[in-house]
Amino acid sequence: MSKSKTDKTKDASPSLGRRNFIRQSVVSVGVTVQEYWKHQKASPEPKPTASTIERTDWLRPPGAVEEVDFLERCTKCGDCLDVCPYQAIVHHSQDDTPILFQEKSPCRLCEDFPCIEACETEALVPVDSPREIQMGLAVVMHQDCTAAHGCNACVSKCPTQAISMNFSNFRVMIDEQGCVGCGLCQHICHSVNDRVAIKVVPARMTSSRV
Numbered sequence: 001m002s003k004s005k006t007d008k009t010k011d012a013s014p015s016l017g018r019r020n021f022i023r024q025s026v027v028s029v030g031v032t033v034q035e036y037w038k039h040q041k042a043s044p045e046p047k048p049t050a051s052t053i054e055r056t057d058w059l060r061p062p063g064a065v066e067e068v069d070f071l072e073r074c075t076k077c078g079d080c081l082d083v084c085p086y087q088a089i090v091h092h093s094q095d096d097t098p099i100l101f102q103e104k105s106p107c108r109l110c111e112d113f114p115c116i117e118a119c120e121t122e123a124l125v126p127v128d129s130p131r132e133i134q135m136g137l138a139v140v141m142h143q144d145c146t147a148a149h150g151c152n153a154c155v156s157k158c159p160t161q162a163i164s165m166n167f168s169n170f171r172v173m174i175d176e177q178g179c180v181g182c183g184l185c186q187h188i189c190h191s192v193n194d195r196v197a198i199k200v201v202p203a204r205m206t207s208s209r210v
Contacts, residue, residue, distance in 0.1 A: 058099040059183060059202050061089050062107055062133045063116040063124035067204040071097070073123035080115035080124060089115060100135075102183025102200050103190040107135060109159050109182055131160055136181025136200040138163070138174050145197035147172045153192050154185040172198065 061080055064070050076096040081089045088105035089098045098115075100107055109130040116124045127133060145151075148170040155163045155172065162178030163185060165171075183200045190196045 054094070055101070057199070057202060058092070058101055059107070059135045059181065059200065060204070061098050061100065061115050061124055062109065062113055062130075062135060062180075062182075063119070063127055064135070064203075065123060065125055070123050073121045074098070075121055075123075077120075079118040079120070083114040083118045085110065085114070100183065102136075102186045103196065104187070106183030106187040107133075108184070109133065109180070130180060131178070133180040133182070134203050135183070136202045137176060137206050138179050138181065138185050138198055138200050140172050140174060140198050142171055142197070144193075144195040145172055146193055151192065153188045154198055157184055157188050159184060 060067075060070060061084075065073065074097050076091075076098075078091065078096075078098070080098050081087075081091065086105060086108050088100050088107055090100070091097070092099045113127065116126055147165060152165050152172070155165050159182065160178050160180055162175040162180070164173050164175070166173050181200050181203060185198050186196060186200050189198045
């Protein structure tokens with residue numbers, strides 16, 4: 001007896017189902033591969049970098065007059081940049097005025113201050129000693145400081161001995177009268193620790209130092 005159409009359909013259904021499943025799987029895999037290669041070839045979206053983020057915590061070179069007067073006197077000639085033996089002074093990305101990034105290359109308080117000597121407009125004025133410099137004021141974030149674990153690198157490197165260790169509570173202390181804001185302490189802390197626990201607040205941001 002010959003099978004009915006219904007019986008033939010029933011017999012064929014499993015085979016057709018498997019073939020359709022395999023075909024759809026192959027197509028799905030192909031689409032996935034195509035999408036993957038599209039994303040691989042596509043140009044990645046630009047990510048913000050430190051150079052594109054405008055900073056405000058930079059310092060003026062040693063001997064800088066008050067900010068308002070500095071901006072009036074500075075001609076952006078770049079002479080102070082050229083004579084800095086440590087290349088610590090750089091141009092501001094927006095207005096080309098001279099600045100320093102203390103954690104990258106702090107002021108080394110040169111004995112003869114060639115940057116001041118090179119300035120012909122009195123945007124940088126002469127000083128009798130390094131202690132007269134007022135670039136900023138160091139501030140310690142004690143919650144991030146590792147002094148209690150034995151770190152005191154900033155203490156020994158401070159050129160004006162404005163940093164000391166309080167051994168009663170193992171805290172780094174700042175002598176505000178002795179600190180000139182050169183940024184060397186921040187540079188050292190940045191070099192030896194995962195977190196920067198000491199930062200220099202620029203003089204133009206501290207009313208007591210301007």
